[in-house]
Amino acid sequence: MPCTTLLVGRRASADGSPLVARTEDSSAGSFDPKRAVVVRPEDQPRTYTSVLGGRTIELPENPLRYTAIPNALPDEGIWGCAGINAANVAMSATETITSNPRVLGADPLVERRGGQPGGFGEEDLVTLVLPYIRSAREGVERLGALLAEHGTYEMNGIAFSDAEDIWWLETVGGHHWIARRVPEDHYVTMPNQLGIDSFDLADAEGPGRNHLASPDLRAFLREHHLDLTLREDGQSADVFNPREAFGSHSEHDHVYNSPRAWYMQRTLSPHAEDWDAGAPGTSPDSDDLAWSRRPERLLTVEDVKDVLSSHYQGTVFDPYSPRGTDAERRAFRPIGINRHNALAILQIRPELPESHRAVQWIAYASLPFTTPIPMFTNVEEAPAYLGTTEATVSTDSFYWVSRMIAALADAHYSEVILAIERYQQRTLALGHAAVHAADQEAAGTDDPSAVPGLLAAANTAVAEKIREATDALLGEVLFTASNHMTNRFSRSDG
Structure with a gap:
């Protein structure tokens, strides 16, 4: 599902809240009506079957109440989108991301064939994970275990947040995954592209302070020659670039994905680079834009909404501006696009009591023209x-x-x-x-x-x-x- 994600660490936000935000965008030529719901424990299924994957799973007892933004028409499954549970843990699922033939050859995506079930995907993940976790880290661990056992039929990025941390998980092939804790004073920009650009295997295999991964990730990298890092003598073999190992650098990325990350960073860190010079690492078609950056001031809910509504304002690429040529105005896929289904901004405010610290801001349809409504999540009904x-x-x-x-x-x-x-x-x-x-x-x-x-x-x-x-x-x-x-x-x- 085409989407755009923006994550803001708690020391980068105006009120100290970690902010998880994502637009859910439909595929070209289709629109998926959405609605906000509160799923009470008695309404959560105990046996779940994926509509698209066809896989059945028994779910744990004692689920937590949680919010979600499912499809209003359930013909293709639930597609819970994003929500916050009764333990004030947030989840956004998913950002569809890219891969490459080496990864997909080493760990193929799970396909549904001949009546045999496939894996789980975006339609399922909020329902399978959010009601059963009490921290962002627990979310990574539960989803990682599900991926290892059941697999997935698509590449996805998933965000988890609690009052302290945001964790970002990216699937790697059908059963493998990596996750990284967002630096507290940074924001993260994620178009539909594998994004993590540095990963510490030693931390993931050890204390897991900032990195978590499939237990066999090091062996997986070695066996299939996936780590493309050129190392100097004595340089650690523990740190590698997942974007090079697992991601893509296609012409499609240069038109559809990287320009969105470029514009978000150009907006939130305007003086950090000469964004319009076309230099490597700072241009719209760059393959190595930073996964995370420190903003130049603290960020607000309005900043998040504005960035996720943007269409390259102030540049020749704005489709509504007379400045550029026709070709320039249609050169890149905007962030604020006609195919938005919903926006969720998940805000867990650590300075407030648990009874009312969680707010989910919800907007629908094409974001340049719409507004979000705040919804406290410690409620029984939307x-x-x-x-x-x-x-x-x-x-x-x-x-x-x-x-x-x-x-x-x-x-x-x-x-x-x-x-x-x-x-x-x-x-x-x-x-x-x-x-x-x-x-x-x-x-x-x-x-x-x-x-x-x-x-x-x-x-x-x-x-x-x-x-x-x-x-x-x-x-x-x-x-x-x-x-x-x-x-x-x-x-x-x-």
Whole structure:
């Protein structure tokens, strides 16, 4: 599934929260309606069968409650997207990533053949992992064990977060994997490309402070000659570049993947490099852009939303700008694309009590034109505006209204973008105000059992306020689009 991920370590964020964010994008020519849900322990299956992979697994007892953003139409499986569980552990799954023939020859992806089950994939992973973990590291370990036993039919990157750490796991072939802890003062940019660019095998085999991996990874590298590192005499054989060993450097990457990482880093670290000089390591088609960087200031939820909505603003590659040529404006795949299904920004705030420290910001459809709604996750049910999505288009659904606004606005970008920017600023302000007010109310209650109820009320209240603003924007954009229809005519035209 085409996606874009941005991870922000807790010492790189404005409020000390680790931030995990990802757009879930559909394949070209298709759109997958999404809805927000809360999966209670009694609703979690005890026997699970993958729709695409056909593999069946028995799940542990005593699952935790968790949030998710599944497909509204379950014909291809659940596709849980992202969520936070009752232990305040977050998971985003998955970022589809690349590989190379050497890896896929050494450890082939698991295919479904002749009635035999395949492995697990993106449709399954949130359901199989998130309800059973109590830390980000536990998430890596559980998913790693599932990959070793059952395998996967695709290459994926998966993020786990708790109040302290973010871990990023990348699959390597059908059964192998690596994972690295995100540096606390860095952000990580991930397009659809294997991303980790440095890995310490000794740490992974030993204390695992910052690196974890399949137990046989060193032997796997050696047997199949996957490590491509040129080492000087005496240089450690423990550290290698996974992007060179397991990833790709295709022309497709240079058009579809690396330009997104380039623009995110250009935006978040604008003075770190001369981003527009075309130099190796800093150009849109570079194969060795850094996996993680230190930002030049602390990052906010708005920064994350803006970067994941971007379309190369300020460059000749912006499809909405008159600056470049037609070829330049269509040269690269934007981050903010028409095929967004959903955005999840997972925020675990370590300075607050566990009862209300977790917030999941949710947006739908093409992000340059839409806004996120905050949802506290220690609740029993998602607000109706976020969770009511049917196959039939309806203005009662935040998903469908967001999709309508984006489709209407795209053709009239210059006429409506100011209205959309005002709407985004207003609704983000409403979201922050609602979160702050609910924090204060939760902190002031003497009855901990009352907190989920007041958080649910806060979720519904802010969703309804943003619904009013969204309906007003839809009316404004519709009016503008109607006045620019091809068949317009008035008597004064003559």
